[in-house]
Amino acid sequence: MPETNRIEYKREPHTDVDIEKEVIAFLNYYEGGVIYIGVDKTGNVIGVADADGDALKIKDRIKNNISPSAMGLFDVVVEEREGKEIVKITVASGSEKPYFKKKYGMTEKGCFIRIGTAVEPMPQGMIDKLFSTRPRNPIGKIRSNRQDLTFEQLRIYYEEKRKPLNNQFKKSLELLTEDGTLNYAAYLLADENGVSIKVAKYRGTNRVDLIENNEYGYCSLIKATKSVLDKIELENRTATQITSKERIDRRLWNPVAIREAVINSIVHNDFTREVPPKFELFADRIEITSAGTLPENLNEDDFFDGVSIPRNRELMRVYRDLELVEQLGSGVPRILESYGKECFRFMGNFIRMTFPASESVTPQVTPQVTPQVTPQVERLLAVFTGEHNRQELQDFIGLSDRKNFRENYLNPAIQAGLVELVDPNNPTSSKQRYVLTALGKRIVSQ
Structure with missing residues (x-):
């Protein structure tokens, strides 16, 4: 060539x-x-x-x-x-x-x-x-309104990839403004922030009958991204068709295309508008909406050809380090291998991707049953305000007996699906924290 x-x-x-x-x-x-x-x-x-x-x-x-x-x-x-x-x-x-x-x-x-x-x-x-005409407000140049940020979650993700962060990581990952203060990219990647990504599920084809509303956020954007990917992977069930000659397994959506769409919508979202991306599952489709329009000088033909102008290069760099993004400009071509250009809609302030499901998304939804809640569990649910470790929850309730707390409060709440572990892969970790599930939040609101 x-x-x-x-x-x-x-x-x-x-x-x-x-x-x-x-x-x-x-x-x-x-x-x-x-x-x-x-x-x-x-x-x-x-x-x-x-x-x-x-x-x-x-x-x-x-x-x-x-x-x-x-x-x-x-x-x-x-x-x-x-x-x-x-x-x-x-x-x-x-x-x-x-x-x-x-x-x-x-x-x-x-x-x-x-x-x-x-x-x-x-x-x-x-x-x-x-x-x-250079943009004046990329996230790397905006000062974070919080300067007491911590990055333990980010450290863990880098260590998992055998790329441990040194003491100068804030500078090397460009999480500082020119005057040395933490920038908005740092805020998005910090352990705690005010950004929440919603994954909603509706029974029908419109937004009338909401049957599930999950929030993933107030934590590192990396953690929130992984949570959204896990949730959509769970929803992307496999349908099986048995014919006289073979068994055909088919997912609701192509998993490679959906993963690329999720990552793209987050990495290229215009966070300066303070509007996070949104994920909505309907009976016949999934819609992914991100804030912002095509970058200046990039038209739709260029976009579909895989021309890449990263909106948030600081995030792009971290997502590539953690192998969530493979190559620059690879996302849209991967999506187009399974879905047509008509799946993309460019609006005044948003870009929406709509992927039709191979069969109905919601027919197998079982009605939500409210579990029997003991007074002890009810008391535990009432003290949650976010993520907490065991000692914090025990102190909120005013218990000194750890065994009593675990057997009568914490374990029953987890078994009933009302409380979940933040780090389920390490259930006995001394740093384990707990949070209400969607069902737990519903019980509290009732």
Whole structure:
């Protein structure tokens, strides 16, 4: 394949190869692009001797030599072609144009743009125009209204991926504003915040008969995302059809497409509007609605082609670190493999995805039965205000006997489905916390 407006080849990764210039040109280009190291200008694979080492050096150069920060806007991976290793750099179009070399600033020596297959210096007039229209309120530049944030949940998720966070993680993950205060991205990823994501379920095809309303949030956005994914996976049951020749198992929705849609709606949601994404299950479909419109300079054709302009690059970087996102621009094409473009609806302030179910979503819904609640359990439910550990709940009730509390209060509430463990994978953990289930909240409200 020859070079195009979105593909650039470099034979070798020598220091005299201006990788920053090529990356900046794609960051400033409305479609982004891909750079291959170890391929000559005609597309012949040459390979590189130390692909892993070269990839690491390239990451450092992009991270340290380009401004505004390109973190979350590029991938550097090693690929094998024709038995040889090459380095692939995927670059998304940035939302904070113009991007430039830190050494030269916003000048024609520092700013570049892609024109066809060539990289040209950006005229000063274009630099000034792009800067004047640069968005002023990305989540990385908004100061969090809380500065007492903690990040234990985020630490745990990084440790699970064997990427432990060091003491400088707030800076390296760009969770600080230019003056060193925690930003809105930090607020969204913190252990406690005011953001809640709702998953609602209706009996029919409209919003009249609400049969279930779950909230996942007031915690790290990563934890909330995983909770939403788990809930929708639970709802995405398998229907079985037996024919004379075979057994056919079919999910309500394609699981790969739905996962991509959930992740996309959260990562690209415009949180500056203080409106979280919303997930609604109807008898015949699932609707996923996120706040915001297509980024400037991105039209619907580009969107469907997989052109990526991450709205929240700080979140994108973390979601990629935790392997919730695979590659830049891969989400929409994965969805389109199973569903048509008509599933997307672009509104004035929102983007909605609607996926029809392979059969009725709600026919198997069993009526909600109110369990028998003992006075002890009733007393326990009444003291919940959020997440609590055992000692807090015991103190609220005024009990000193731990055995009595567990046998007559906590365990019966859990067995009745009124209280659940925040960390069910570690039921005996000394850091275990408890929260009301949807049924528990209903009992309290009644």
